[in-house]
Amino acid sequence: MDAALLIDFGSTYTKLTAVDLENEEILATAKDLTTVNTDIMIGFNKAFEKLKEKIDISKVNFVEKLACSSAAGGLKMIAIGLVPELTAEAAKRAALGAGARILGVYSYELTKHEIEEIIEKKPDIILLAGGTDGGNKDCILHNTKLIAEYIHDVPVVVAGNKNAQDEIDAIFNDAHIYHKITENVMPRLNQINVEPARKVIREIFMEKIVEAKGMKKAEEFIGGILMPTPAAVLKAARILADGTDKEEGIGELVVVDIGGATTDVHSIASGEPSKAGVTLRGLQEPYAKRTVEGDLGMRVSAMSLFEAAGTRKIKKFIPDTKYDIEQRCKFLQQNVNFVPEKQEDIDFDEALAMVATDMAMERHVGFIESVYTPMGIIYSQVGKDLLNVKYLIGTGGVIVHSKNPKKILSAGKFNSETPNYLKPMDPEILVDKEYIMSAMGLLAEKYPDKAVRIMKKYIVKA
Amino acid sequence: MGKTVVLGVIGADCHAVGNKILERAFTDAGFNVVNIGVMCSQEEFINAAIETNADAILVSSLYGHGEIDCRGLREKCDEAGLKNILLYAGGNLVVGKQEWSEVEKRFKEMGFNRVYPPGTSPEVGIKDLKHDLGIED
Numbered sequence A: 001m002d003a004a005l006l007i008d009f010g011s012t013y014t015k016l017t018a019v020d021l022e023n024e025e026i027l028a029t030a031k032d033l034t035t036v037n038t039d040i041m042i043g044f045n046k047a048f049e050k051l052k053e054k055i056d057i058s059k060v061n062f063v064e065k066l067a068c069s070s071a072a073g074g075l076k077m078i079a080i081g082l083v084p085e086l087t088a089e090a091a092k093r094a095a096l097g098a099g100a101r102i103l104g105v106y107s108y109e110l111t112k113h114e115i116e117e118i119i120e121k122k123p124d125i126i127l128l129a130g131g132t133d134g135g136n137k138d139c140i141l142h143n144t145k146l147i148a149e150y151i152h153d154v155p156v157v158v159a160g161n162k163n164a165q166d167e168i169d170a171i172f173n174d175a176h177i178y179h180k181i182t183e184n185v186m187p188r189l190n191q192i193n194v195e196p197a198r199k200v201i202r203e204i205f206m207e208k209i210v211e212a213k214g215m216k217k218a219e220e221f222i223g224g225i226l227m228p229t230p231a232a233v234l235k236a237a238r239i240l241a242d243g244t245d246k247e248e249g250i251g252e253l254v255v256v257d258i259g260g261a262t263t264d265v266h267s268i269a270s271g272e273p274s275k276a277g278v279t280l281r282g283l284q285e286p287y288a289k290r291t292v293e294g295d296l297g298m299r300v301s302a303m304s305l306f307e308a309a310g311t312r313k314i315k316k317f318i319p320d321t322k323y324d325i326e327q328r329c330k331f332l333q334q335n336v337n338f339v340p341e342k343q344e345d346i347d348f349d350e351a352l353a354m355v356a357t358d359m360a361m362e363r364h365v366g367f368i369e370s371v372y373t374p375m376g377i378i379y380s381q382v383g384k385d386l387l388n389v390k391y392l393i394g395t396g397g398v399i400v401h402s403k404n405p406k407k408i409l410s411a412g413k414f415n416s417e418t419p420n421y422l423k424p425m426d427p428e429i430l431v432d433k434e435y436i437m438s439a440m441g442l443l444a445e446k447y448p449d450k451a452v453r454i455m456k457k458y459i460v461k462a
Numbered sequence B: 001m002g003k004t005v006v007l008g009v010i011g012a013d014c015h016a017v018g019n020k021i022l023e024r025a026f027t028d029a030g031f032n033v034v035n036i037g038v039m040c041s042q043e044e045f046i047n048a049a050i051e052t053n054a055d056a057i058l059v060s061s062l063y064g065h066g067e068i069d070c071r072g073l074r075e076k077c078d079e080a081g082l083k084n085i086l087l088y089a090g091g092n093l094v095v096g097k098q099e100w101s102e103v104e105k106r107f108k109e110m111g112f113n114r115v116y117p118p119g120t121s122p123e124v125g126i127k128d129l130k131h132d133l134g135i136e137d
């Protein structure tokens, strides 16, 4: 039987998913600890042994072996632009959509101090933007010169003012800086253009970063490490929403992915105002948008979640807990491998997951503001209107393994107490039961139709 | 290459018709018009001018609160490094019928290079802008 082996070299676990390509079924999944510090293949082989116990390997022919990775810190990026709300924000969104972890966002002309800070942060790639096409060149040229002078070993993606490209190219060539030039992330004011930059970031990830992170060896056995894990999830979300030429998608959706350190939200939706008479303001939003909340997580970020939410907000989701909220969050942060078994511990984890969902959604979706005038109220909207999105999908350990995924995800729905946040009003709630979204993002590279059909089969009503 | 102007209606003002006419007129006159639309804060005018390297900012105010909305714009431009950028204002800048020369004086003191009374046609602004930017007709 022809099958695909899909591999996610995660920060903690290396997860394998075996897919029967003919019957479009998940054959088995298995995982073991990621071993990027010694030899990435050790962890892989252990997981593979476990997989072999679950399927009759003699009957399976893996015609496809594809991988994504967030091991060794993931794809770490710095985004640089001119105005914070404009090109710097556009650059940040491009990097997030490429599956990166953003170490810092910088705007205006860089200082030497900031350059030192960037060097200290050890990014894998720098995304350099600034100016609309035909607009400001001074800033991006200044920043180019500083990078050329002080930062030598970090690949740079240039996605700024078209009219500065030739000069930037010459400066980086002279300084022997590895760089790629692509289309501007904001070619015209407020108009966003993130796909070309995302594509180039991924190229560099495959060409250089995989090797730099000591994962080249894995490529001898598998076809290639194609993208960072979050990019695979975004890809899966997008193809599930839009479908393919042959296979219909399910329509606009939001994916909430809660992890130990971060909570990711992906929305595949235009986000246009759903009500008449609303003016849309600010930078255009990407159709496929990813946001990452580095302070909202179940373990590593349990304390920062506590600090962001506060006792009262968490208590709202778990009024009768015997735990002191702060102490409990501290405990969870210090015991990152803690797996809850007692009901009260499960309940506490689920309450944290609800807070993470609520807050991450609030930060992801658009916001509506009313302006009072003598002729009544006028509305202006910043960000995406997701009120009418059809599906809210949950993935990530705490949701996938929960008995109450619906309860957790409902915290991400529209709330009449905070009606200015344009969260989904009445979405159908689905759960990625087999935890296959990143695997399906990979499969979609070669078999998009199959990926859509398999997701429709395995991502089920919560 | 054409000169760039940032165009918009300042404050909580939603009068959209004149803005569209101005966009059309200045574009036809050869300007690269960056229209940020209605209900724009001072910061939005400034940020747009920075990214697009604009030569002038054209502010409209129709609903009568122009004076309050425009106050401090020149100072913020200076702060943002938009040295000597041209600032024009027009529309129905103040409430009711006030002595125009007084209104003009107050706006000039706020740092506006040109100030237009209600009903000024776009052509007047275009002619002045070409003059101020040294563009030959």
Ligand code: B12
Pocket (backbone or CB within 6 Å): A373, A374, A375, A378, B012, B013, B014, B015, B016, B017, B018, B019, B021, B022, B058, B059, B060, B061, B062, B063, B064, B065, B088, B089, B090, B091, B092, B093, B094, B095, B096, B116, B118, B119, B120, B121, B122, B124, B125, B126
């Ligand atoms: C249509 C209209 C509305 C519509 C707007 C619909 C829309 N979204 O566009 C609605 C009903 C929503 C509305 C609401 C209000 N309106 Co009203 N509205 C008008 C009206 C009748 C026409 C405006 C118009 O479109 N004119 C046509 C365009 C082409 O002309 P223009 O806007 O003046 O722009 C031209 C010139 O001024 C010039 N120009 C403008 N800016 C600049 C800048 C430069 C640099 C240059 C060179 C030239 C220039 O060029 C433009 C193009 O030719 C005017 C009265 C009038 N006849 O002007 C009142 C008027 C503007 N509104 C007025 C008021 C008070 C209001 C309200 C506060 C309350 C109310 N009375 O309803 C609210 C405010 C809402 C808000 N927050 O903005 C007053 C303003 C009074 C003042 N400034 O002293 C006016 C003058 C009516 C009046 N006489 O009382 N309004």
